[in-house]
Amino acid sequence: MGNIYGENLKLSIFGHSHSESVGMTLEGIPAGLPVNMEQLLAFLKRRAPGQNAWSTPRKEADLPEFTAGLHNGFTDGKTITAVIYNRNTRSGDYGNVLSCPRPGHADFTSYIKYGEIFPGGGPFSGRLTAPMCIAGGMCKQWLEAMGIRIGAHIQKIGTVEDEQFDAMKPQLEDVGSAFPTLSVTAGSEMQAQVAAARAKLDSLGGTIECAITGLPAGIGEPMFGGMENRIAQIVYGIPAVKGLIFGDIQATGSENNDAFTMENGVVQTLTNHCGGILGGITNGMPVLFRVAIKPTPSIGKPQQTVNLQTGEVTVIQVQGRHDPCIVPRAVPVVEAAAAIALYDMILKQADER
Numbered sequence: 001m002g003n004i005y006g007e008n009l010k011l012s013i014f015g016h017s018h019s020e021s022v023g024m025t026l027e028g029i030p031a032g033l034p035v036n037m038e039q040l041l042a043f044l045k046r047r048a049p050g051q052n053a054w055s056t057p058r059k060e061a062d063l064p065e066f067t068a069g070l071h072n073g074f075t076d077g078k079t080i081t082a083v084i085y086n087r088n089t090r091s092g093d094y095g096n097v098l099s100c101p102r103p104g105h106a107d108f109t110s111y112i113k114y115g116e117i118f119p120g121g122g123p124f125s126g127r128l129t130a131p132m133c134i135a136g137g138m139c140k141q142w143l144e145a146m147g148i149r150i151g152a153h154i155q156k157i158g159t160v161e162d163e164q165f166d167a168m169k170p171q172l173e174d175v176g177s178a179f180p181t182l183s184v185t186a187g188s189e190m191q192a193q194v195a196a197a198r199a200k201l202d203s204l205g206g207t208i209e210c211a212i213t214g215l216p217a218g219i220g221e222p223m224f225g226g227m228e229n230r231i232a233q234i235v236y237g238i239p240a241v242k243g244l245i246f247g248d249i250q251a252t253g254s255e256n257n258d259a260f261t262m263e264n265g266v267v268q269t270l271t272n273h274c275g276g277i278l279g280g281i282t283n284g285m286p287v288l289f290r291v292a293i294k295p296t297p298s299i300g301k302p303q304q305t306v307n308l309q310t311g312e313v314t315v316i317q318v319q320g321r322h323d324p325c326i327v328p329r330a331v332p333v334v335e336a337a338a339a340i341a342l343y344d345m346i347l348k349q350a351d352e353r
Contacts (some may be wrong), residue, residue, distance in 0.1 A: 003123070005234050008347035011135050011340060015086075016118060017125030023083035024131035026069070026138075028347065031077030033142055035070060043137040046180075046332040047129060049323075053195065064134050082134045086127075099309045100316050104297025111308055126239045126326065129333040136336020139343040146346075148214040150338050152331045153180045155290060157206035158193040162186040167248075167272040170211035170286050180331045198324035201300030205240075206327040208291045208334050212342065215276065217267075217284035219345050226280020227287070230345055234337040235291060240326050243292035247275025258285075291334050298322035 005011045008028055015022030041063070045051075048062040062084055069080025098117050101107035106124040107117045120127070140150055151172030155162050163182040165171070174182050181187035190206075197204045220227035228246050235241055250256035250273055258269035269285055276287035298318045307314050323329065 002237075005237065005340065006344045008351065009340070009344050011132075013128050013131050015128065015131070016122040017086075017120035017127040018118075018122070019086065021083045021085045022128055022131050023064075023081065024135050026080040026135050029069070029075050029077070029080060031075055033075040033138075034145075035073055035075065035138055036141055037073070039141060040064075040134070040137045043140065043332060043336075044130070044133050047133050047329050049329070053191070062130050064131075080138075082131065084130050084134075097316060097318065100305045100307050100314060102297060102316070102318055103303045103305060104294075108308075121239075124239060126329075129238060129330075129336075132237070132340070133332060133336045136333075136339045139339035140335065143339055143342060143346075146214070148212065148342065150210065150212050150335045150342075151175055152208050152210040152334050152338075153182055154187070154190065154327055154331060155207040155209040157190040157325060157327050158197070158204045160186055160189045160193060162190075162209075165209055165211045165286075165288060167275075167286065167288055170213060170288070172211060172213065180328060194325045203296035203299050203323075204325045204327075205293050205295035206325070208293065208327060208331055210289055210291065210334050210338055212276070212287040212338060215282050215284070215287055215342070217282055219342075219349060220277065220281040222280050227277050227282055227341075227345065228280060228289075231289065231338055231341045234341050235334060238291075238330060238333050238337060240294050240296070240330070241291055242294050244289055246277060246287075246289045247273050249273070291330075293327050293330055296323050296326050 003013045006028070010027040012025045013022070014024070044062050044064070064082040064084050067081045067083060069076060069078050097107065098119070101111060101117060105121065110122070110124065111117050118124070143150065149172055151170070153162060153165075153175045155164065163186070176182075176184065176187060179187040179191065181190065194204055220230070232244050235244060256273050258271045258274055261268055261270055266284070269283065272285045272288070274283070275289060276282055276285040300317060302315050302317050305314060305316050306312070
């Protein structure tokens with residue numbers, strides 16, 4: 001399965017939604033890098049389930065157990081291994097769908113390729129974003145030590161839109177901590193729409209905007225090694241992601257082109273429609289991209305499907321515990337994915353020097 005990412009670091013994610021554990025290994029990390037465990041646990045808590053009205057009631061502490069790669073709070077240069085034990089699985093909730101693929105899920109394609117439908121989505125589950133956040137949370141810390149910061153917020157849920165980051169100077173600290181929006185009013189309206197969808201046994205999708213500041217110019221390569229490519233590859237590994245847009249597109253070339261200027265002896269642009277990347281290479285301006293997240297496919301409404309054992313059309317109602325909207329918990333996952341991609345590229349830059 002395609003559970004490995006990276007060229008200069010190697011991230012491997014293992015486990016299933018309802019297996020005994022999920023976890024990750026991370027290779028290629030230099031020795032001597034500090035890991036602030038308190039900061040990492042706070043980051044993981046932002047993604048953890050069962051904390052509020054807009055997430056699944058499944059409760060998991062998501063406390064990682066590091067079995068290798070760290071010594072006295074520092075990396076030791078060997079493979080880092082961390083495990084999160086699944087404590088609150090209920091595979092019985094999926095008994096009625098193991099032969100009847102749930103619409104919107106990977107059940108049917110899983111059955112075609114692997115011959116079975118996995119309880120809780122198995123390797124296709126958002127549960128596997130927990131180990132991704134372990135790796136990404138550490139990469140975020142190492143990037144911040146270099147002056148590179150990553151932050152994201154909910155840009156849209158349902159019909160409600162948040163404010164957008166300032167493309168020239170994104171204020172990452174303005175994102176709310178309880179509900180990750182820039183506008184408190186927009187956040188409240190989003191929560192109301194999520195509650196209404198849940199009451200109707202339905203779900204909502206939306207978009208997330210991510211910004212990266214402090215990146216120097218010159219990171220990335222043309223064509224297949226571009227910064228957009230490397231970020232997109234791992235972001236598309238997040239279940240429910242259906243699209244990415246870097247920067248923004250204006251109607252005409254004269255509007256869309258970012259004119260150059262000099263500021264304190266450094267070449268910069270007057271605008272940032274390109275989202276900080278030209279030809280796959282960072283230009284020194286903030287990197288901005290938006291991620292489209294589809295509505296949670298697990299909904300309580302009756303839905304038509306096919307019984308793969310009998311070949312008959314039937315109707316199912318999905319049981320179990322699910323997020324009425326994935327978007328809020330996906331915000332730190334997008335940050336984690338971006339951090340892993342960036343740190344991988346920075347390791348390459350260091351090797352080339």
